[in-house]
Amino acid sequence: MAPAFDKQSPPVKEAETATTHNSNTVINVGNHGGDDYKSRVTVVGSGNWGSVAAKLIASNALKLNSFHDEVRMWVFEEMLPSGEKLTEVINRTNENVKYLPGIKLGKNVIADPDIENAVKDANMLVFVTPHQFMEGICRRLVGKVRGDAEAISLIKGMEVKMEGPCMISNLISEQLGINCSVLMGANIANEIAVEKFSEATVGYRDNREIAEQWVQLFSTSYFMVTPVQDVEGVELCGTLKNVVAIAAGFVDGLDMGNNTKAAIMRIGLREMRAFSKLLFSSVRDSTFFESCGVADVITTCLGGRNRKVAEAFAKNGGKRSFDELEAEMLQGQKLQGVSTAREVYEVLSHRGWLELFPLFATVHEICVGRLPPSAIVEYSEKKPRLSMMEDSARH
Numbered sequence: 463m464a465p466a467f468d469k470q471s472p473p474v475k476e477a478e479t480a481t482t483h484n485s486n487t488v489i490n491v492g493n494h495g496g497d498d499y500k501s502r503v504t505v506v507g508s509g510n511w512g513s514v515a516a517k518l519i520a521s522n523a524l525k526l527n528s529f530h531d532e533v534r535m536w537v538f539e540e541m542l543p544s545g546e547k548l549t550e551v552i553n554r555t556n557e558n559v560k561y562l563p564g565i566k567l568g569k570n571v572i573a574d575p576d577i578e579n580a581v582k583d584a585n586m587l588v589f590v591t592p593h594q595f596m597e598g599i600c601r602r603l604v605g606k607v608r609g610d611a612e613a614i615s616l617i618k619g620m621e622v623k624m625e626g627p628c629m630i631s632n633l634i635s636e637q638l639g640i641n642c643s644v645l646m647g648a649n650i651a652n653e654i655a656v657e658k659f660s661e662a663t664v665g666y667r668d669n670r671e672i673a674e675q676w677v678q679l680f681s682t683s684y685f686m687v688t689p690v691q692d693v694e695g696v697e698l699c700g701t702l703k704n705v706v707a708i709a710a711g712f713v714d715g716l717d718m719g720n721n722t723k724a725a726i727m728r729i730g731l732r733e734m735r736a737f738s739k740l741l742f743s744s745v746r747d748s749t750f751f752e753s754c755g756v757a758d759v760i761t762t763c764l765g766g767r768n769r770k771v772a773e774a775f776a777k778n779g780g781k782r783s784f785d786e787l788e789a790e791m792l793q794g795q796k797l798q799g800v801s802t803a804r805e806v807y808e809v810l811s812h813r814g815w816l817e818l819f820p821l822f823a824t825v826h827e828i829c830v831g832r833l834p835p836s837a838i839v840e841y842s843e844k845k846p847r848l849s850m851m852e853d854s855a856r857h
C-alpha cells in the first residue's frame with residue numbers, strides 16, 4: 463500500500479474567493495468538524511498528461527481550503543530497468559521518471575498501485591488514461607467508488623459498441639453511476655509541465671457549481687480554464703482532433719508545406735463539427751472556438767505525438783506499421799489518433815456516412831494500408847456534401 467503524505471509542515475492555505483468557493487459551490491460539504499468537509503481528489507492514471515494533471519491539482523490542493531492536501535494517483539505498476547517499481551520511485555523521488563522525467567509532482571502526490579484503495583475515499587475522481595484501458599478500469603471500479611463522487615475525464619477517445627459510439631464520460635457515468643464532466647484543450651503535456659501558458663475547457667452537463675469546482679482545482683497562473691455547458695461537444699473536439707493530427711502528420715511526412723496543412727486543419731475542423739452535431743444535436747457551434755476546438759486542432763497538428771508518428775509513417779511510405787513506430791518512438795506512451803480513426807470509420811460505415819466525411823475516412827484507409835499516404839490530398843475530388851448535411855443537422 464502507498465504511504466500517506468507526510469504533513470510535517472502544513473502549508474498556509476489561501477482564502478478562496480466568494481464567487482468560486484462558498485458553502486454552495488463546494489462539492490459534498492458536510493456539517494462535520496475538522497477536515498471532513500474537504501474534497502479528496504484521486505487521479506486515475508499516471509502517464510504523461512496524467513502526471514502533469516496531478517502536478518496542477520497538487521499545487522492547488524495545497525493552496526485551497528476546500529481540498530485535502532493529499533492527492534492520490536493510481537499508477538499502473540511497472541518494473542523499471544533498475545529493478546525498482548515505478549510507484550516506489552515516484553514516492554521516493556516525487557517524479558514520474560518514466561512518463562514525466564525531470565518534473566517534481568509535489569510532495570503531496572502519493573502514487574498508489576492499488577486502484578481500489580486509491581479511489582475509495584475520493585469524492586473527486588480525475589480519469590486520465592489512454593482510452594483503450596477505460597472499459598477494464600470501469601469494470602474494476604463498479605461498486606468501489608463513493609456514491610457521492612464527481613468525476614472528470616481528461617481522456618481523448620471513444621468506444622464504439624453495437625448500439626453506437628459511447629463517449630468515455632458516458633462510459634464512466636453509466637458504469638459507476640456518477641456524474642462526469644470533461645476537461646480538454648490545446649494541452650501538450652510537456653509544455654504545461656514546464657509551466658508555459660495555455661488554456662483548457664471544462665465541459666459540464668448542468669451543474670455550474672460543480673464546473674466551478676473543477677475550474678478551481680485545475681486553474682493556475684499558467685493554465686487558464688473556462689467552463690462550457692456542452693460535455694459532448696468538448697469531448698468530441700478532444701477525441702476527433704487526433705484524427706486530424708494524423709492527417710497533418712501525413713502532410714508533413716510528404717513535405718507538402720503550410721498551405722496544405724492549413725487546408726487539412728480547416729477541413730478537419732469542419733468534419734469534427736459536422737460529425738459531433740450529427741451524433742448529438744445539443745453540441746454548440748461556439749464550443750469549436752474554445753481551447754478544446756480550434757486551438758487544440760492547431761497545437762496537435764503542429765506538435766504532438768499523433769502528428770509526429772504519422773509523419774514518420776508517411777516518410778516510410780506506409781511500409782512500417784503504426785504499432786511498430788509507436789513502440790519505437792513513444793517509449794510506452796500511447797497513440798490515440800489511429801484507434802480513434804478506426805472507431806470513427808466504424809460509425810461512418812455503420813450509419814452510411816462515409817462519403818460525407820472523406821478526410822476522416824481517408825485517414826483510416828491510409829492507417830490500415832488500403833490507401834497510400836498521398837491519398838490524404840486526393841479525397842477532395844470526391845466532392846464532400848457536408849454543407850447539405852450541416853443544413854439538415856441545423857433543422
Ligand SMILES: NC(=O)c1ccc[n+]([C@@H]2O[C@H](COP(=O)([O-])OP(=O)(O)OC[C@H]3O[C@@H](n4cnc5c(N)ncnc54)[C@H](O)[C@@H]3O)[C@@H](O)[C@H]2O)c1
Nearest residue numbers: 508509510511512538590591592595617618650651795796
Ligand atoms: N500527453 C499529452 O500531451 C496529452 C494531452 C492532453 C490529453 N491527453 C490524453 O490523456 C490521456 C492519457 O494520456 P497520457 O499522456 O497521460 O498517457 P501516456 O500515453 O503518456 O502513458 C500511457 C499510460 O498508460 C498506462 N498503461 C499501460 N498499460 C496499461 C493497462 N493495461 N491498463 C491501464 N493503464 C495502462 C501506462 O502506465 C501509462 O501511465 C489520453 O487519452 C490522451 O489522449 C494527453
